[in-house]
Amino acid sequence: MAQAVLTGSKLRLVFQVGMDEEGKPILKSKTFNNIKMESTTDQLFQAATAISSLTNGMLNNLERNDSSEILAE
Template identity: 55%
Template sequence: MAQEMLTESRLRLIFEAGIDGKGEPIFKTKTFNNITKSATADQLYQAAQAIAALSADLLSGVERSDSSQIIG
């Protein structure tokens, strides 16, 4: 039976940085690598809120991206 092993976790913050000429929102992202693999969604959201408080742009979204290795 194959097993999955979590190898890496990243946190991505999406900020709304303004409006373009067509009236569409402009988004910027900031990615943080080497996030603790055991961090919960609540912990990551709190960290994102704290980081966003330091930015002049509006926090639009928070994403977690995990990478795993499949061992057979």
């Protein structure tokens, strides 16, 4: 049986920084590496809210990307 071991976590913030000529949103993202793997969803949301208050863009999306290594037992 194989086992997945969590090896890392990243936090990606996507900001809407404007609109193009066709009225579609212009999005830019910023990724933060080495996020503590034990961080809760609420903690990550609070951090993203604090970071977004320092930018000119509006927070559009927030993603947590976990990486795992799959090991054979």
